[in-house]
Amino acid sequence: MTVAVDLGTTHTGDPAELDLEELLSTRLLVQGNSGSGKSHLLRRLLEKSAGWVQQAIIDPEGDFVTLADRFGHVVVDANRTPNDLARIASRIRQHRASVVLTLEGLDADVQMQCAAAFLNGLFDADRAYWFPMLIAVDEAHLFAPAMAGEHSEEARRASLGAMTNLMCRGRKRGLAGVIATQRLAKLAKNVAAEASNFLMGRTFLDIDMQRAADLIGIDRRGAERFRDLETGNFVALGPALFRRPIPIRIGPTETAARSGRPVLMPMPDIAPDALADLVLTQSEEERAAEARPARRMLARRETPAEEAESVRETASLATGEILARVAETRAANDVSGLDETDERSPEERAAAVDAIFNDMLEDPEAAFRPVPVLYQEFLTHCRLKRLRGAETDMDAFRRRLSLARAGISGEETDGEWAEVVAVSADLPQEMQGVFMMLARAAREEAECPPDEALATAYGSHSPSRGRFLLSFMEEHGLIGVEKDFRGNRIVSILATGWRTRLPEVTLDSLDEARARRAARMARKA
Template identity: 70%
Template structure:
């Protein structure tokens, strides 16, 4: 079936047609500097061909997600494992679904790995589902670079191999590549050489103009014409477009991307003093509070953890009533927690072992089942290690305690430790202190914990020019003082202060309190 889609108008004012069936066999390369209209051209081509052929769009900036509303494309979030992306790609070919692979928010290396896994899944599909399919790759120089960059070598090789398979061997599998790049010099030659159709937009560098002229069969003296092209103007050549170089102006589109051409706007009318307050006043800055755990979907691992730690149904007869009041039993519990935390090695013992010791002490004091739920124990232990009380009436503290529940239980104590230091405007805890609160001897684990909590939007970690670290707590505007990640000096004193507070909370001695100082050895 012959289908001619209209890209726009020629320089003579006639409709500029593209043979869609021929494009599926011969592939397309689009080149143009930033602002030349490449994304607009891709959008026009994909909009016109959407009713006729299955499409997959590799979108590094999230500009094409609007296709889901207008044309029913499924948006695939790239924050998945490689195996899951490959399985999704296989089902896409089976059901002939048009999709947008949204890579927005990932760094260059992660984008390359995700695109490689997705393209390999499309390429390795069973022969029975080799239906015609357009694969549009915006900013193709990111996925098929001509030279090695700062990304890992294995990620570059995987992405380049997938792009080469798409352009060199994809035709027999029904895959037609449409790649757009800012510069031909940045794009791997093996990928660019397999395209038979070309749309060349505005270009300024001599090397790119010369390569564009060679691809279009133009003389070198004609190459400077690419500098004079307006945004949205392209020179077309290829069996699906024109047998001779033909000037085309791309037509209008029905959808819009998130980014567009910048436009001028007036500056705010704010005095210099007010601007200085806004720029330099850190206390006025409040990070947005992430959604609490109750509003998030429960992951499989979290669900299994809740099942494992849930309280078993006790079918035994109820014991006799305890004559002691709740306050007295609570005081006994406080003593048990203080005794557990007085052990210097308690921070490095697994929570299930601590829970066994806790239950043993509860049986000795005949507390029955009072306060012995595993989830409650983990929560109370995290609060104790942070040196705070769950009964704090402060609304801001209750907000922080609620948000901490979105973290895994073993991380909650670390988050609360940092939050308490920020609340008291103490120096930021060192990596060693954070690792100890997590139950690890490795300081690098402390750095990783801050990175993870920052990715979840719970904190923001910054370092000054001296390497001192400052942490801000989202939603409440609390901020620690700068502290060295390696500890020593003021940070150590601040951690000692927190240890004193947690000991006072349970009525015991300070955790990690040193023994009596040894007698000094007299000098000879």
């Protein structure tokens, strides 16, 4: 079935139509300097073909997310792990969903690796799901650069390989690449050469004009026309367009980009002195934004002291049992003189025990003390508060200590927490608190605790101990560990399906990533 997509009008006023079925077999390359109307052309093509073919848009600036409201595209935030993106891409092909992969706010290296993982996921889908699909890539020179630059070699190779697969081998898998670039000289030749349809917009540099002229088969003198093209005007050629170069003008679109074209507007009517005050005086919002990182740093410093989720027993098992028995004997002797009656309700006794644990864990060194030592301290507090019985049992103390160090109250042990506690019983005693610390972060969808916090919870000062604990638990099938393109971890609790979240992308994190990349490039130089 032939479907004619209305792109606009030719220079003679006739309809400029694109054969969608032919495009799926021959691919399309759009070239034009910034402001020539490339993104507008892509939007017109995607809008007019949305009802006929599945679409995926690689969107580095977040301009195409507006298609979601009008045409039902699913917006996929690329700030995920490689495995997540690959799984999403597989489900996209399976369910024939049109999507916009937004890379807005990500560092350049991360954008390249995200696009590579997503495209590879589409490419590697099962043969049963090889349905026809348009893959539109805006600013394609970012993902298929002609030469190595400021990007890491690993990111460049991954992204270039995925783009080459899309343009060279994607046809048999139903993938039709539609790529747009500002400059042909910046785009890898292996990627550009696989397109059979071309839409060439306004171009000023001689090298780009000559390459555009060579691709559409016009002489050097004819290449000068590219300088005179107005915004939204292109020269079209290809089996899905016209058999000879024809100037066309792109028609209007139903949706618009969030950024849009710059528009002049009047200057603010503010007195110079008042304007100077606005510029030179720090606002309340800025002061609050500067205070937030300081509060986060303070929270990180307090975490080992306030929560201290786990502990390492430094004594041997035999020694620990002996000390425990001695402690229990002393406790029995010490409480013999206490009043047998206790008029407090169970809730009041539980609150008293909670208060004891809170007092004990305020000590920063509590994370590094053996359990028997802590148990003796606990019994001392119990004597002062005239508590004895089930609350002072050694086994109950061990379980309660693990929960308290994970920041879990007694009420939280109901329901799914009971399953977490049961699973943790398969781990060595010194690792159980660390596991529940991870479970608590995953349940609250917080970020994964750093290596230092995991090591402290285990009773070690070495961050490498935290990485070992994660590897140990993953090998024993208790957790799943994935990393995103920045090395941030996502930990899944397999028994419950809880997952930690990735840290939010901020200007500070982007600056840190750029600094690390600059240092890496300096070392290579």
